[in-house]
Amino acid sequence: MEWRFTDDRPIWQQLTDQLTLSILKGEYPPGGRLPPVRELAAQAGVNPNTMQRALAQLEQDGLAVANRTTGRTVTEDIQVIEAAAKERARAAVAACLRILSELGYTPSDALVFLKEELNHE
Amino acid sequence: MNELLVTCTGLTKYYGQKPALTGVNLELGRGRIVGLLGPNGSGKTTFIKILCGLLQPTDGAILIDGQPAGPYTKSVISYLPDRMYFADWMKATDLFDLFADFYADFDRARAMSMCASLGVTPSDRLKSMSKGTKEKVQLVLVMARKAQLYLLDEPIAGVDPAARDFILNTILTNYNEDGTVLISTHLISDIEKVLDEAIFLKDGQIVLHDTADNIRERENKSVDALFREVFRAQNMEGGAF
Amino acid sequence: MFGKLLKYDFRSMLKQFAFIWPAALVLALVNRFTVNSFVTSASGLRQTVSGVAMLVYVGIMIAMFVVTIIFVIQRFFRGLLGDEGYLMHTLPVSPWQLIGSKLLCAVVTTLLSIVVAILSILLIMPISWINILDMFKGFSYLFSHWNMELTHSVLFLLEFLLLICLGMANGYLHLYLSMAIGHLFNRNRVAMSVVAYIAINALVGILIGILGNMGLRNLSIPYDLINFGNAPVAAMHLFFWISILIALAGDAVYFFCTEYILRKRLNLE
Numbered sequence: 001m002e003w004r005f006t007d008d009r010p011i012w013q014q015l016t017d018q019l020t021l022s023i024l025k026g027e028y029p030p031g032g033r034l035p036p037v038r039e040l041a042a043q044a045g046v047n048p049n050t051m052q053r054a055l056a057q058l059e060q061d062g063l064a065v066a067n068r069t070t071g072r073t074v075t076e077d078i079q080v081i082e083a084a085a086k087e088r089a090r091a092a093v094a095a096c097l098r099i100l101s102e103l104g105y106t107p108s109d110a111l112v113f114l115k116e117e118l119n120h121e
Numbered sequence: 122m123n124e125l126l127v128t129c130t131g132l133t134k135y136y137g138q139k140p141a142l143t144g145v146n147l148e149l150g151r152g153r154i155v156g157l158l159g160p161n162g163s164g165k166t167t168f169i170k171i172l173c174g175l176l177q178p179t180d181g182a183i184l185i186d187g188q189p190a191g192p193y194t195k196s197v198i199s200y201l202p203d204r205m206y207f208a209d210w211m212k213a214t215d216l217f218d219l220f221a222d223f224y225a226d227f228d229r230a231r232a233m234s235m236c237a238s239l240g241v242t243p244s245d246r247l248k249s250m251s252k253g254t255k256e257k258v259q260l261v262l263v264m265a266r267k268a269q270l271y272l273l274d275e276p277i278a279g280v281d282p283a284a285r286d287f288i289l290n291t292i293l294t295n296y297n298e299d300g301t302v303l304i305s306t307h308l309i310s311d312i313e314k315v316l317d318e319a320i321f322l323k324d325g326q327i328v329l330h331d332t333a334d335n336i337r338e339r340e341n342k343s344v345d346a347l348f349r350e351v352f353r354a355q356n357m358e359g360g361a362f
Numbered sequence: 363m364f365g366k367l368l369k370y371d372f373r374s375m376l377k378q379f380a381f382i383w384p385a386a387l388v389l390a391l392v393n394r395f396t397v398n399s400f401v402t403s404a405s406g407l408r409q410t411v412s413g414v415a416m417l418v419y420v421g422i423m424i425a426m427f428v429v430t431i432i433f434v435i436q437r438f439f440r441g442l443l444g445d446e447g448y449l450m451h452t453l454p455v456s457p458w459q460l461i462g463s464k465l466l467c468a469v470v471t472t473l474l475s476i477v478v479a480i481l482s483i484l485l486i487m488p489i490s491w492i493n494i495l496d497m498f499k500g501f502s503y504l505f506s507h508w509n510m511e512l513t514h515s516v517l518f519l520l521e522f523l524l525l526i527c528l529g530m531a532n533g534y535l536h537l538y539l540s541m542a543i544g545h546l547f548n549r550n551r552v553a554m555s556v557v558a559y560i561a562i563n564a565l566v567g568i569l570i571g572i573l574g575n576m577g578l579r580n581l582s583i584p585y586d587l588i589n590f591g592n593a594p595v596a597a598m599h600l601f602f603w604i605s606i607l608i609a610l611a612g613d614a615v616y617f618f619c620t621e622y623i624l625r626k627r628l629n630l631e
Contacts, residue, residue, distance in 0.1 A: 007343035010334040042294045046314045196454035206448035222366045
């Protein structure tokens with residue numbers, strides 16, 4: 001997994017984002033084990049405390065579950081994952097529409113752009 | 122065990138008439154990775170040497186795990202200086218023997234496996250090693266100890282960017298989680314991601330001590346960017362680089 | 363911890379002298395056979411060879427003692443005040459242990475060099491076992507003549523050895539303190555060490571002069587004791603022990619000053 005960081009946001013937030021994305025993409029399958037904090041931290045080249053905070057946020061969001069014996073696992077609740085994926089998708093669309101309106105295009109223009117792009121694929 | 126690992130009150134050090142540290146007050150907790158950040162000549166090395174017991178302060182007090190600097194504190198501190206400190210005719214394994222003799226917290230098996238992953242042959246004589254390899258050996262010695270306080274003085278300064286990641290990875294995967302790592306450097310962008318806290322040291326005084334997260338949230342910029350801001354004025358005044 | 367420091371100091375001593383001590387003994391053995399030719403002026407070649415052998419032997423003897431002094435100085439200067447000091451002074455030991463270990467190793471090294479020197483002389487001289495037996499007979503006759511018991515002669519020998527060791531320690535501690543004082547300066551540390559050495563020499567000389575002037579009047583004490591109860595043996599013991607105490611005092615002063623500098627004023631570059 002490629003870890004990329006920007007300068008302006010706390011690292012733990014960026015970690016949460018990227019871990020969420022990995023889960024939604026299926027890189028960490030539902031019910032599957034997440035690597036231990038230290039290992040993830042070393043992979044990402046970050047402080048274990050920072051990674052710990054990111055994972056705690058993941059638990060709070062319902063995407064990860066902490067098990068006393070087996071460590072952290074991805075949630076088995078598919079609905080939560082699908083809901084999170086949908087929210088991401090919606091956010092991406094909203095961002096796209098925002099840019100287009102800033103450039104001065106109307107919603108119908110947006111649909112045209114969308115169809116063109118899909119035809120290209 | 123004391124709750125605070127390091128407590129400094131009014132720490133001051135003069136070299137003759139020249140002040141290197143003035144009135145430094147600092148508290149460090151356990152299980153943290155802290156960056157001691159400042160340009161050359163800001164007093165970082167002086168501060169670290171005082172922690173090690175290599176220098177005596179002119180004024181003020183410093184306590185490590187509740188004790189003043191002495192044989193006990195030296196037994197719980199693992200120090201990586203910015204220079205080579207051993208005789209050339211020894212082999213790396215001789216140094217492992219020495220550390221195992223004097224430090225109860227030295228993990229020889231870990232040292233050997235670190236050598237393997239860093240590509241160092243421990244049975245070689247130090248004389249035959251390149252400078253980079255010797256530095257790796259010193260790093261292995263320091264990180265193979267389960268110390269309470271790791272003091273790393275410019276661990277990535279003379280190293281190429283590829284090796285820097287490797288070194289940081291070595292530090293991250295081997296340090297004692299109950300212990301604290303204090304990294305002194307002026308290359309902030311490289312180590313920023315691993316820091317819990319950052320201390321800005323300017324002309325022998327602490328001008329900032331905060332968590333890396335707080336800095337980013339509050340200033341909306343990286344610690345590195347903030348550092349450049351804080352110390353930019355000094356450069357323009359003709360201060361030391 | 364002190365024992366561990368000693369282990370490493372002795373190890374580096376052995377590394378340094380592993381060649382020169384055996385070489386000295388071997389050369390002594392060689393000379394045993396060649397020295398005859400030198401004396402009896404056989405053929406010219408034989409004389410040259412034995413002359414060279416003698417020269418080399420003397421050279422090795424001198425080298426041995428020069429190397430000993432250099433070894434002691436370097437172990438202290440580089441080991442405690444140079445880059446290696448970063449390692450030594452961060453070990454969980456006190457400065458007095460560092461100094462003590464180096465000092466003990468220095469004294470033992472010197473003693474061993476002396477032993478090698480004596481052995482080599484014995485090797486050269488064509489002494490047979492009969493001669494040695496005769497020597498012992500002579501000594502025991504001397505002792506019985508002086509009415510001294512064996513225990514006392516052994517005690518005297520031990521006291522003498524102790525005095526020699528303390529005297530050696532004194533010489534080395536003088537060097538150590540000079541280097542420690544030189545360390546207090548930021549530049550020209552070597553030069554200042556030499557200055558310190560000379561200065562201490564002068565100070566001690568003056569001190570001895572003053573004490574000597576005072577002590578001359580009090581030197582009658584041993585004589586009184588000799589007359590008191592007719593105990594020359596006790597007087598000798600007293601003489602030894604007074605000397606030992608004086609040497610010990612000098613050693614202690616040097617040691618404490620050096621330890622203070624290393625503990626409170628260390629400034630490695």
